[in-house]
Amino acid sequence: MCTMSNFCSSVVFGFSTYRNTSEVLKTTKQFLKLSRLLRRGKMDLSSTVYDAIVVGAGIEGSSIAYNLAKRGQRTLLIEQFPLPHSRGSSHGKSRITRYAYEKSFYVRMMVDAFPMWAQLEKEAKTRLFVNCGLLNFHYNQSEGLERMTSALRECQVPHQVLTSTEVQSRFPQIKNGEDYCALWDPQGGALKADKCLKAFQDVFQQHGGVVHDEEPVTHISPGKVITVATTKSHYRAHNVVIAAGPWSEKLCTSLKLQVFLKPLRSLVLYWKVNEEFINLYDPDSFPCFIDSRTSDDVHMYGFPSLEYPGMVKICLNRDFVIDPDDRDKLENDGVMTEEVKKKVALTFKHLASMPSIREYCICTDTPDKHPYIDKHPAYPNIVLAVGFSGHGFKLAPAVGKAVTELVLKEPLSYNMEPFKLNRFTTKANL
Numbered sequence: 001m002c003t004m005s006n007f008c009s010s011v012v013f014g015f016s017t018y019r020n021t022s023e024v025l026k027t028t029k030q031f032l033k034l035s036r037l038l039r040r041g042k043m044d045l046s047s048t049v050y051d052a053i054v055v056g057a058g059i060e061g062s063s064i065a066y067n068l069a070k071r072g073q074r075t076l077l078i079e080q081f082p083l084p085h086s087r088g089s090s091h092g093k094s095r096i097t098r099y100a101y102e103k104s105f106y107v108r109m110m111v112d113a114f115p116m117w118a119q120l121e122k123e124a125k126t127r128l129f130v131n132c133g134l135l136n137f138h139y140n141q142s143e144g145l146e147r148m149t150s151a152l153r154e155c156q157v158p159h160q161v162l163t164s165t166e167v168q169s170r171f172p173q174i175k176n177g178e179d180y181c182a183l184w185d186p187q188g189g190a191l192k193a194d195k196c197l198k199a200f201q202d203v204f205q206q207h208g209g210v211v212h213d214e215e216p217v218t219h220i221s222p223g224k225v226i227t228v229a230t231t232k233s234h235y236r237a238h239n240v241v242i243a244a245g246p247w248s249e250k251l252c253t254s255l256k257l258q259v260f261l262k263p264l265r266s267l268v269l270y271w272k273v274n275e276e277f278i279n280l281y282d283p284d285s286f287p288c289f290i291d292s293r294t295s296d297d298v299h300m301y302g303f304p305s306l307e308y309p310g311m312v313k314i315c316l317n318r319d320f321v322i323d324p325d326d327r328d329k330l331e332n333d334g335v336m337t338e339e340v341k342k343k344v345a346l347t348f349k350h351l352a353s354m355p356s357i358r359e360y361c362i363c364t365d366t367p368d369k370h371p372y373i374d375k376h377p378a379y380p381n382i383v384l385a386v387g388f389s390g391h392g393f394k395l396a397p398a399v400g401k402a403v404t405e406l407v408l409k410e411p412l413s414y415n416m417e418p419f420k421l422n423r424f425t426t427k428a429n430l
């Protein structure tokens with residue numbers, strides 16, 4: 001280990017080998033600068049080189065760090081804000097989980113992710129999943145429904161297509177709307193988001209992982225050994241994973257990598273249930289749902305009453321582009337609320353006409369809404385796991401596994417083609 005005293009003596013011994021005064025002066029200046037950094041605790045010479053540093057302790061970074069540590073990698077997880085925080089994408093109490101995807105590569109990842117969430121529940125000794133099922137509304141004969149059922153069939157995942165009459169007899173909370181049907185994903189439900197995040201971070205530390213929060217990463221210097229600078233110190237590692245969510249573009253640009261990421265502010269709304277009918281919205285009686293009956297990629301989604309007593313969370317994924325450091329500056333909640341109010345009134349019985357609670361979250365979209373999970377084209381020991389859009393939470397265990405395989409240069413468990421950096425015109429400007 002390099003301590004202050006043996007570090008100094010090695011510099012002083014070195015003096016005898018210098019040939020002229022200017023060299024001695026230069027070395028003295030360097031020595032004084034280094035000793036100042038050491039005194040201020042700005043340089044981490046005591047630490048050895050980490051196997052991996054993960055930037056960003058959202059759900060993806062935390063799962064990646066957990067997976068790396070479980071594979072015996074000495075891992076440092078660095079987070080800019082004090083943990084836990086509510087400024088990124090992974091906070092809050094709930095996220096939908098499901099097998100029901102239109103792309104079979106996601107279904108395959110979920111086939112892995114479900115048991116991995118169950119494993120995490122065991123390790124953290126906390127309940128993380130509520131199996132209330134997932135109902136996905138579609139117009140009859142929609143292409144989306146066709147793609148979804150064929151992806152589920154391909155992966156042999158049980159599911160059912162219900163007619164509107166069957167939906168209403170099973171779920172009397174739902175109004176008799178237009179001509180629709182719904183895909184029933186009986187194994188879907190809700191993940192307890194805050195608890196999932198904490199579980200990954202706790203078990204990561206039980207496996208020897210180190211977490212530094214309140215420490216923004218300011219610079220990454222590539223190399224065989226990478227140096228990561230933060231506002232407090234410098235760290236070195238053989239591999240770095242960038243999982244910085246809405247802030248990722250800044251770090252990518254500093255590594256001369258052009259990525260297409262759009263941070264969007266989402267409004268999260270909670271609606272009171274008429275007291276007499278509260279039981280109808282319990283997780284035993286009401287599922288998670290996604291309403292895909294739109295033509296323009298906007299859908300409504302919601303949960304049974306799981307969080308605030310007597311309320312359900314129902315939101316619209318119509319989002320507005322923001323600067324993640326200025327999330328709350330925008331004042332267009334009214335437009336959003338009006339739109340979701342109309343949809344809620346059309347679809348559900350026994351709910352208040354106005355939401356009672358508003359919260360915010362940020363989604364980071366890529367142009368095709370698939371994340372980037374790939375190595376930096378010029379620095380293969382820097383891996384990106386960013387752009388998880390509005391659906392990345394449930395995938396986190398599989399993402400952690402996939403990124404660990406990339407870092408360890410192992411055969412890949414999943415089809416990673418859809419997540420390649422170069423699928424648009426992304427390039428490294430080197």
Ligand SMILES: Cc1cc2nc3c(=O)[nH]c(=O)nc-3n(C[C@H](O)[C@H](O)[C@H](O)COP(=O)(O)OP(=O)(O)OC[C@H]3O[C@@H](n4cnc5c(N)ncnc54)[C@H](O)[C@@H]3O)c2cc1C
Nearest residue numbers: 056058059060080088089090096217245361388392393394
């Ligand atoms: C309203 C809403 C509803 C959603 N619903 C669902 C759902 O039902 N199901 C689902 O599967 N997914 C859902 N998602 C999507 C899911 O939540 C996100 O895809 C996922 O949380 C993304 O996680 P992340 O780790 O990539 O990003 P984040 O959670 O934002 O994590 C990134 C972290 O990096 C840190 N960071 C950034 N820059 C630095 C730096 N320079 N130094 C150190 N740290 C840094 C940030 O502070 C942050 O903590 C939803 C998202 C939103 C917003």
